[in-house]
Amino acid sequence: MFDFSSLPSASSASALLQQIPESSMVPQSQPSVSLNVIPDEDPQRAVETADEPEDDYSGLMEDGLGAEDGDGDDFIDGERDDAGVTGANIQDRFALPHWLSVAFKARLEEANNRGGDGLPKLYSVQKTFWFPQQSTYFLLRKHSVTSQDLYNPRFFLWDPECLVVGGIGCPKCGVKLNRHGHASRPRRFVGLNETFWIIGYRYRCKECVNTSGKKTVTFRSWDAKIIEKLPVDLALEFPAQLSHRSGITLSAFHFMRSCFQNGMGAKQFSDSLRVQHLRRHDERHLQYLHAIQARQGISNWKDQTYAVFLPFEDHSPLGLHGFVPSSQWLRDIYDDFIEKHEMDFNQHTAMLSGEICALDHSHKVNLASCLTILQFLIVFCFVLKDHSRNHESSW
Ligand SMILES: [Zn+2]
Numbered sequence: 343m344f345d346f347s348s349l350p351s352a353s354s355a356s357a358l359l360q361q362i363p364e365s366s367m368v369p370q371s372q373p374s375v376s377l378n379v380i381p382d383e384d385p386q387r388a389v390e391t392a393d394e395p396e397d398d399y400s401g402l403m404e405d406g407l408g409a410e411d412g413d414g415d416d417f418i419d420g421e422r423d424d425a426g427v428t429g430a431n432i433q434d435r436f437a438l439p440h441w442l443s444v445a446f447k448a449r450l451e452e453a454n455n456r457g458g459d460g461l462p463k464l465y466s467v468q469k470t471f472w473f474p475q476q477s478t479y480f481l482l483r484k485h486s487v488t489s490q491d492l493y494n495p496r497f498f499l500w501d502p503e504c505l506v507v508g509g510i511g512c513p514k515c516g517v518k519l520n521r522h523g524h525a526s527r528p529r530r531f532v533g534l535n536e537t538f539w540i541i542g543y544r545y546r547c548k549e550c551v552n553t554s555g556k557k558t559v560t561f562r563s564w565d566a567k568i569i570e571k572l573p574v575d576l577a578l579e580f581p582a583q584l585s586h587r588s589g590i591t592l593s594a595f596h597f598m599r600s601c602f603q604n605g606m607g608a609k610q611f612s613d614s615l616r617v618q619h620l621r622r623h624d625e626r627h628l629q630y631l632h633a634i635q636a637r638q639g640i641s642n643w644k645d646q647t648y649a650v651f652l653p654f655e656d657h658s659p660l661g662l663h664g665f666v667p668s669s670q671w672l673r674d675i676y677d678d679f680i681e682k683h684e685m686d687f688n689q690h691t692a693m694l695s696g697e698i699c700a701l702d703h704s705h706k707v708n709l710a711s712c713l714t715i716l717q718f719l720i721v722f723c724f725v726l727k728d729h730s731r732n733h734e735s736s737w
Pocket residue numbers: 512513514515516517547548549550
C-alpha cells in the first residue's frame with residue numbers, strides 16, 4: 343500500500359527546492375532532435391470535394407418511417423359509385439389494426455348519438471371538435487394493462503354539414519349536399535410528435551351524375567373542395583394539410599415553412615420529426631415499464647405476464663403502425679401549398695410599395711414623391727446605372 347505520509351508537504355517541498363544549488367537548476371545543453379510533426383504533402387492523395395448536395399449531410403440518416411396510410415375510400419372525389427366494389431382490395435390491403443378499429447368504432451358510435459338539433463354531443467355539449475383523451479398515467483392505473491392501451495389514438499370529428507345554416511352546396515352544381523354515412527376509416531395525419539385521426543362523413547349530391555351515369559356522387563367531409571365552401575371561421579378549425587393519403591397538422595406544417603425559410607432542408611425536417619415521434623414512443627415505453635415494475639409483487643402473486651412493448655414502426659396487428667413522412671413527401675406537400683398560393687404571392691408582390699423596388703440594400707428609392715411616369719423612369723434609370731456601376735467594381 344502506498345504511504346501518503348511519506349510525501350513532502352507543500353512547505354517542505356519548497357524548503358527542499360531552496361536547498362538545491364543554483365548550478366544544478368541551469369538547463370543542460372541537450373543534443374538537438376528534429377521531429378517531423380506535419381508530414382510532407384502527398385500530391386497523389388485523395389482530395390475531398392464539395393460536390394455532394396447540401397441536403398445529403400448525413401449518409402446514415404434515415405428518411406421517414408413506416409408506410410403511408412391506405413384509404414378505404416380511395417376513389418376519385420366526386421366519382422364514387424356506391425354500388426361498386428372498387429375499394430374492396432384496398433381495404434383488405436390497408437386494414438386498420440385491431441386497437442385502432444375498436445377505438446374508431448367507439449368514437450363513431452358516440453358521434454352518431456345526436457340530439458334533436460342534429461349535432462353530435464361533442465359539438466352541442468362539449469363544444470369541441472376533438473374527442474377527450476385519457477392521459478397515459480391514468481391508462482396505466484387500469485386493472486390490466488396492455489401496450490396497445492398506450493397507443494391511445496386521438497380523434498378529430500369533422501362533420502361541418504350539421505354546423506352550416508342552410509347546408510353545404512355541391513362544389514360542382516351548388517345543390518345542397520346530404521350526409522350519406524361516415525367515411526369507412528379514419529384519416530391519419532401526423533403532428534410534431536404524435537399522430538391524429540379524423541373521423542369524417544360522406545356528403546352526397548342528388549343531382550350530379552358520375553362517370554357510370556348514376557346519381558351517386560359523394561364528397562368526403564375533409565375534401566378540400568368541401569372546406570372551400572365553408573364559412574372561413576369554420577374552415578379554419580380544420581387542423582390538417584392533407585395529401586392524397588396522409589396529412590400533417592397545420593401547426594407542424596407551418597413550423598416546417600418557418601424551418602424552410604430559415605435554411606433547414608426537407609430531409610433535416612423529416613429527420614427531426616422522426617426523432618420527436620420516436621422520443622414520444624420511448625416515453626410511453628418507459629411509463630409502461632415503470633408501471634409494470636410498480637405492480638411486480640401483485641403480478642408475481644397472480645402469475646400475470648405482460649406483452650413486450652413493440653417498436654414504433656411495427657406493422658403486426660398489435661403494432662403501432664407508426665408513420666413519419668419522408669423528405670420527398672414533405673417537399674411535395676410544401677410545393678403543392680406554394681403552387682396553390684402562387685396567385686396570392688404575385689398579387690402581394692404587385693401591391694408592394696416602390697420602396698421594395700430597390701435592386702439591393704444600398705439603393706433604395708422612395709417613389710412616394712414620383713408623380714409622373716417620366717419621373718419614375720428617370721429615377722429608375724439612375725438606380726440601374728448606379729447598381730451596375732457598383733457591381734462592376736465588385737466583379
Ligand atoms: Zn352536385
